[in-house]
Amino acid sequence: MKKNTAGIDIGGTNLRCGVIGKDGTIKSRISVSFDKSLNGVEKQTDFVIQNTKQFLSANEKYDIKAIGVGIAGQIDDKTGSVLFSPNLNWHDVPLKKILEKETGLDVYITNDLTAITYGEWKFGAGKGEDNIICIFVGTGIGSGIIINGSLYTGCSNAAGEIGHTTVVSGGRRCTCGNFGCLEAYAGGFGIAKIARERAAADNKSFENIINTAGGSIEDITAETMSLAYKTGDKNAALLIKETGLYLSDGVISSVNLLNPCVIILGGGVIGGIPDLFDIVKGEVAERALKASVSNIKILRSALEEDAGIIGAAGLAALRCNHS
Amino acid sequence: MKKNTAGIDIGGTNLRCGVIGKDGTIKSRISVSFDKSLNGVEKQTDFVIQNTKQFLSANEKYDIKAIGVGIAGQIDDKTGSVLFSPNLNWHDVPLKKILEKETGLDVYITNDLTAITYGEWKFGAGKGEDNIICIFVGTGIGSGIIINGSLYTGCSNAAGEIGHTTVVSGGRRCTCGNFGCLEAYAGGFGIAKIARERAAADNKSFENIINTAGGSIEDITAETMSLAYKTGDKNAALLIKETGLYLSDGVISSVNLLNPCVIILGGGVIGGIPDLFDIVKGEVAERALKASVSNIKILRSALEEDAGIIGAAGLAALRCNHS
Numbered sequence: 001m002k003k004n005t006a007g008i009d010i011g012g013t014n015l016r017c018g019v020i021g022k023d024g025t026i027k028s029r030i031s032v033s034f035d036k037s038l039n040g041v042e043k044q045t046d047f048v049i050q051n052t053k054q055f056l057s058a059n060e061k062y063d064i065k066a067i068g069v070g071i072a073g074q075i076d077d078k079t080g081s082v083l084f085s086p087n088l089n090w091h092d093v094p095l096k097k098i099l100e101k102e103t104g105l106d107v108y109i110t111n112d113l114t115a116i117t118y119g120e121w122k123f124g125a126g127k128g129e130d131n132i133i134c135i136f137v138g139t140g141i142g143s144g145i146i147i148n149g150s151l152y153t154g155c156s157n158a159a160g161e162i163g164h165t166t167v168v169s170g171g172r173r174c175t176c177g178n179f180g181c182l183e184a185y186a187g188g189f190g191i192a193k194i195a196r197e198r199a200a201a202d203n204k205s206f207e208n209i210i211n212t213a214g215g216s217i218e219d220i221t222a223e224t225m226s227l228a229y230k231t232g233d234k235n236a237a238l239l240i241k242e243t244g245l246y247l248s249d250g251v252i253s254s255v256n257l258l259n260p261c262v263i264i265l266g267g268g269v270i271g272g273i274p275d276l277f278d279i280v281k282g283e284v285a286e287r288a289l290k291a292s293v294s295n296i297k298i299l300r301s302a303l304e305e306d307a308g309i310i311g312a313a314g315l316a317a318l319r320c321n322h323s
Numbered sequence: 324m325k326k327n328t329a330g331i332d333i334g335g336t337n338l339r340c341g342v343i344g345k346d347g348t349i350k351s352r353i354s355v356s357f358d359k360s361l362n363g364v365e366k367q368t369d370f371v372i373q374n375t376k377q378f379l380s381a382n383e384k385y386d387i388k389a390i391g392v393g394i395a396g397q398i399d400d401k402t403g404s405v406l407f408s409p410n411l412n413w414h415d416v417p418l419k420k421i422l423e424k425e426t427g428l429d430v431y432i433t434n435d436l437t438a439i440t441y442g443e444w445k446f447g448a449g450k451g452e453d454n455i456i457c458i459f460v461g462t463g464i465g466s467g468i469i470i471n472g473s474l475y476t477g478c479s480n481a482a483g484e485i486g487h488t489t490v491v492s493g494g495r496r497c498t499c500g501n502f503g504c505l506e507a508y509a510g511g512f513g514i515a516k517i518a519r520e521r522a523a524a525d526n527k528s529f530e531n532i533i534n535t536a537g538g539s540i541e542d543i544t545a546e547t548m549s550l551a552y553k554t555g556d557k558n559a560a561l562l563i564k565e566t567g568l569y570l571s572d573g574v575i576s577s578v579n580l581l582n583p584c585v586i587i588l589g590g591g592v593i594g595g596i597p598d599l600f601d602i603v604k605g606e607v608a609e610r611a612l613k614a615s616v617s618n619i620k621i622l623r624s625a626l627e628e629d630a631g632i633i634g635a636a637g638l639a640a641l642r643c644n645h646s
Contacts, residue, residue, distance in 0.1 A: 074614040143580070152471070155584035159581055169491050176612055177610070178610040245493070250489075252501070257580070258475075259477025259478050291406070291481035294481075
C-alpha cells in the first residue's frame with residue numbers, strides 16, 4: 001500500500017482530492033464545492049488545508065507519503081509557491097510550505113494543466129506518445145506540452161498558455177489585458193459573455209436561451225448554451241459553430257508551430273458540447289499545413305475531470321521520490 | 324584544415340555557398356542569383372549542382388568533407404529528400420542522393436529555418452541559451468525552435484511554421500490555403516500584396532510609393548514600402564505600423580504558448596525595416612502574459628543572411644560526424 005499518493009486539484013469551483021495508485025487508478029476521492037463566499041487568501045488556504053486533512057485522515061489506511069497539488073496559475077517550481085493564481089486572486093502564496101507544515105507530508109505544487117497533461121500522458125489518452133499538446137477548454141483555455149518524451153514547462157515554468165494565442169488581431173478584450181485571445185472567444189467565460197451580449201441586443205430571438213438560463217440574461221453561461229444547442233436552438237448552434245472555428249484557429253496555430261504527434265482535447269466545455277471536438281478535428285484536417293498533420297492523432301481526453309488529481313499525484317510521486 | 328564544412332543556402336532568389344570553420348567563421352563564400360527562368364526540377368537542381376561543384380573546386384584547399392544544405396520546405400530527415408519546397412515547387416526531390424553522387428561528399432539536407440536557428444544558436448545571438456524561438460521574416464515567415472538545449476523539429480520534421488499562425492480568424496487568404504495567417508499580413512509577400520491593393524484603391528495618395536516602385540503598382544514590393552517608409556511616407560508608415568502589430572500578435576502567441584528564454588528576430592524584412600524589431604519588443608512587453616516574459620530576451624539576429632550557410636554547415640559537421 002506504500003505506493004499511493006494524494007492528488008489535489010484546486011479549481012475555481014471545486015476542490016478535488018484523490019488517493020491515486022502508482023498505476024493511476026483512483027482508490028478514493030472527494031469533490032467539494034469551493035465556497036465562493038470565502039474572501040481572502042487566509043480563508044481560502046484554510047479551506048484547502050481543512051479539506052485536505054479531513055481527506056487524509058479518512059484515508060489513513062492508504063499510507064500516503066506525498067501530496068501533489070494542481071492549481072491554475074504560475075508556480076515557482078523551486079519553492080512550490082503560487083506566484084499568481086487568477087481564479088483565486090492569490091499572489092505569492094507559499095502553498096507547499098503551508099501544506100507540508102499542516103500535513104507533515106512531502107508536497108509538490110504544479111500548474112493545473114501541467115498536472116492534467118502529465119495524467120493524460122502517463123495514464124490517459126496520450127500513453128506511449130512523445131510529443132503532445134493537451135488542451136483543456138473550461139472557463140479559460142490552457143494546455144500542457146510534452147516534447148521528446150518530457151514535460152516542457154518553459155523558461156519560467158509558464159509554458160502552455162494557448163488560451164492567450166491571438167486569434168483576432170485587435171479583437172475582444174481578454175481578462176489578461178490583451179486583445180483577441182483565443183479564450184476570450186472560445187473559453188466558457190468568453191462564450192457566456194458573447195451570448196449575453198447577443199441576448200441583450202436581440203432578446204426576442206434569444207427567448208429560448210434566456211428561459212433556459214432561468215429568465216435572466218445575466219445568468220446565461222456556457223452551460224446554458226450547451227443545453228440550448230442540444231434542443232436545436234439556432235442562435236446557440238451559430239455561436240457553438242463560431243466557437244469551434246475559433247478553437248480550431250488556436251489549435252491549427254499550435255499544430256503548425258509545434259508539429260505534435262498528438263493533440264488531446266478535454267475540459268468542461270468540450271465535455272458539455274462534444275460536437276466541438278469534431279469541428280476542430282475537421283478544421284485541422286482541412287486548414288493546417290499538410291506537413292504538420294501528416295501523422296497527427298487528435299484525441300478526446302480519457303481522464304477528463306480526474307486528469308488533474310491523477311496527474312498531480314503522479315508528479316508528486318515522481319518529484320518527491322515516492323514512486 | 325580538416326574541420327571545414329560547406330554550407331549551402333538554397334533560397335527563392337539566391338543560392339549561397341560558404342566554407343565554414345568549426346567555430347562558425349566564414350572562410351570563403353559566394354552568392355549567385357537563382358535564375359528565375361530555370362523551369363522544372365531538373366534545370367534547377369542542375370543549377371545547384373553546377374554552382375556547388377564550382378564552389379568546391381575553387382575551395383579545394385579547405386579539404387571539405389561534408390556539405391550542409393538549408394532549403395525552405397519540408398525535408399525527410401532520414402533520406403534527405405525534399406518532400407515539398409513551396410518556393411521552387413519541388414516535390415520529392417532526392418537532393419541528398421543527387422548531391423552526394425555529384426560531389427562524392429557526405430551531404431546533410433535540412434529546412435532553411437532549422438539551419439538558420441542552429442547557426443544563431445551555436446554562433447550567433449542565441450549562444451549559450453537553451454530555449455529559443457528564432458523567427459525570420461522574409462517573403463514568408465518561419466521559425467526554428469530550441470527546447471531544453473536541443474533543436475526541436477516536431478513529429479514529422481515540420482515544426483516552426485509560425486508564419487501560419489492564425490492572427491485574423493477568417494482573414495486574408497494565405498498561400499497555404501488557410502485564412503488569416505501571420506505571413507499573409509506581415510511577410511514580405513503579404514506586405515507587398517496589401518500595399519498594391521491599397522495603391523490600386525487610392526493611387527493618388529500612393530503616388531510617392533508608386534513612383535518609388537518605378538511607376539507601376541504591380542512592381543510595389545516590401546522593399547518599396549521600406550524605402551517609402553524611410554522617406555516619411557504616411558501610407559508606408561501606417562502599413563509598417565500595422566505589420567509590426569500583426570507580427571507582435573504572432574510573436575506574443577508563441578511566447579505565451581512556449582515561454583521561451585530568447586526570441587531572435589531576423590530576415591530581410593526586419594533587416595530592411597529595423598523599426599519592426601522595436602515595435603515587436605514594445606508590444607511583447609505590453610501585451611504578453613507577465614509570467615511568460617519575466618525572463619525573456621528579445622534579440623536581433625547576429626548572423627542575418629549568413630545564418631543559413633553557417634547553420635547548415637554546422638549541422639552537417641554534426642550529423643555527418645565531421646565535427
